[in-house]
Amino acid sequence: MSRGKVNPWLWVAGIVLLATLIALPFGLSFSQREVAVLLVINVLLVSSYRLMTLTGEWSLGHVVIMGVGAYASALFSKRLGVPVPISMLLGAVTAGAVAALLSFPLFRMKGFYFLIGSFAAGEVIRLIWKYFTNPFGGPKGLKLIPGFPDIGPISFFEPLPYYYLCLIVVGMSLFFLYRIERSRIGLTFHAIHWQDKLAESVGVNTFSYRMLAFVLASTFAGLCGALYVHYIGTINPNRFDVEEMVFVLIWAIVGGTATFYGPILGVVVLTVINEVILRALGFDTARPMIYGFILIASVLFLPNGLESLVPKLQAWRTSRRTAPEGTPASEEKA
Amino acid sequence: MSQAILEVRDLTRTFGGLTAVNRLNFSVSPGSVHGLIGPNGAGKTTTFNVISGFYAPTTGQVIYQGKNVSGMTTVSLARIGLIRTFQGTTLFKEFTVLDNVKIGFHGSVRSTLIAQVLGADREELAAIEKQADELIEFFGLADLRNELAANLSHGHQRALGIAVALAAQPKVLLLDEPFTGMNPEETSRMMTLVRSVRDRGVTIMLVEHDMHAIMGLCDKITVMNFGSLLTEGTPQQVRTNPKVIEAYLGSAIDAA
Amino acid sequence: MSDLILQTIVNAVYAASYMSLIAVGLVLIFGVMGVINFAHGELYMAGAYVVVALYAESGMPFLVAVVLGLVFVGLLGLLMEISLFRPLRDNPLGGLIASIGFLLILQTTAVLGFGVRMAHIPPPTQEKIELLNGVVLTHQRLLVIIASVALLSLLYLFLHRTKYGWAMRACAQDREAAALQGISLSQVSRLAMFIGAGLAGVAGALTAPLVSPTPYMGHSVIVTAFIIIIVGGIGQLEGAIVAAILYAFVHTFVTTFFDGVIADITGLLLMLMVLVIKPTGLFGAKDRV
């Protein structure tokens, strides 16, 4: 697909972005660095969520699946003594495996029914964590979960090294997610979203592909959970409740889901608003309300998300330029 | 006569109390163009839906290449070369012409999923793209290759629909009313296309109301009425059959 | 043992009555407007806080506070319809998302106004009826049962005997056809939102003294309501009532004889089973393609 020459400006932008990401924590306070760690994890969480939505199904269980990765990785390392880097991978795999199992009941449903079904499945998982004190720790959850092991002098207990660790893991994962979407597999996901009957008539096994999207998205969500749990050190079932899911939805919807960068834009912009502006104003308890207003305003006034502003911005820029040299408006098909 | 490539035996499909297809029998010879005609509501689309696995037969059998395939899924039937198109223009409207045809080649992909993600399937992709371009050329869509399917004219959308089906390497192609809504020029182009698809060795089964196209294309015609077989024969035999004329006169009033 | 069973039956009847109010409201909104109102649990919570504010804190008579709870929450529903669902009429997913936004606003308002801790409400009456030896039904619960039955009967009469009720049922059947017959969709939608929200509000107001309201009480309510409307067949008013009774009995019995968490899991699995086997609900119509 990517046949034409890559725009050199894209390279420049990429290098600037990378430098910014590397330099970023040095301009931040300790607590802001902690937020930056969570933000990087959330970028992967919402991007993996978008992969799921490519086939047209919206899940309300994604955060619980993230929790499956977190619980699994915590238990593998704490109870079985598996080294944390390996337990993280096992956590991701467990989340993917749980998604594979859930596919059988859930993909008998579509649309609204899938939404509710995924919600119910997630609630069942959360109740299981609450009910079985052994091994899940019940409503109080798990504590004293081992952290990422030191590498030489680098201690991952500190936010700064952990930020870079997350940056590398998330960066690689995003590359993988991007490749999936740009490959034939991504094309097939889109095809199933728009016309599943036609896709079937030419031999696309829509169930397998829906399952594939769900399992892949869940594996990355599980990885997010694992990255999260070995940094924070404790988890409980309420950390993964529907309110948290609502945040993922808000990020995706405010950003827009038609492009790869839309949800990332959403999570970054909202986190910055939340941490910089709202925290400075000191409205701690009122924050969910402001989120509510943002959510409503974005569905009412920006139904295609922040991403829909990008082509407009580009058009505005090219129109200001003196000699517009046939720059393509946007590479994405919106 | 050579052995039939596709056959339905005593095929019945009911919806609640309604019998849409009633003990239907016919057989299609390999390499032929076989017409299936009848007034609106006769059960033609339902027959296609059962043959292509969208619905299971209530009773009776579908035999394909000598094997009972009744109740097999659409996907597995597509894999063994039984492909259908849809009445109306069902396309991936948000995709380009090229991407539509590329999805059609789904069954030909041999690369593993991992190879696809890592981009190690470049050669295969290029080969598929080349074949897709040939098909696009064949259907006269070369200029529109990168156009969104939604922006094509009706006739071009129809042609693209068949191109997508053909990309799936059919042995038997079921075409549901491909000529509907076409002007005479588009119709005659489409007739040429259908013939050249047949000349590629694809057996074609055709549901159509356009009598000119049916008579000009078909080697054999099966006529349905109220879900049952009315008669069967060559275009010449069917055209002069009084039962057919009566059935069509009955519906021609609201069809015309 | 048989006393315990009888007592559990009494408890289940009470649970079924207010759950029916909530679920019927949700179904009415879905049926007429085609949106899933995620804020329905918070409308219930708002009704409970009307009683906290007017009865517990201002000393108004309990029943007056309940009636005002119905009206106030009905008006909240009207506000949602005018500001959210009308502009998003062609976008059901948008309507759902906007209702999540509204949920957050209501919840935060309750936190800011009343704090996060459980509100204590002095019981309006302490009296109870002893049905058999040991089996009791408090007057407060009896009131909830009677009020629920009365309100649902009124709703039934309204839907089947009045012009507006008929228009509402027509919209629930087929919006386009109803519009073609000259029914004003916006009028019917406003009415459905007022009634649907009002029912949730009155359920919250009636049960407030029995449950100790918190700003987050809506969560378990919406989960229960979803289970009920899925089991009953989405958009089916009668189905919702039957499913509410079924769910209330299953949940109350499992809670009494096993455990509350097991009861929640049972309810969710019941819903998943219905979704897998017959997605249109046990009492739903045939699958419309």
Ligand SMILES: Nc1ncnc2c1ncn2[C@@H]1O[C@H](COP(=O)(O)OP(=O)(O)O)[C@@H](O)[C@H]1O
């Ligand atoms: N999914 C379905 N459910 C109920 N009835 C159907 C369904 N599909 C087709 N029918 C009915 O079966 C009969 C035959 O329809 P169809 O096969 O579409 O006819 P044709 O294609 O010959 O015009 C019609 O009466 C139609 O209403």
Ligand SMILES: [Mg+2]
């Ligand atoms: Mg037809």
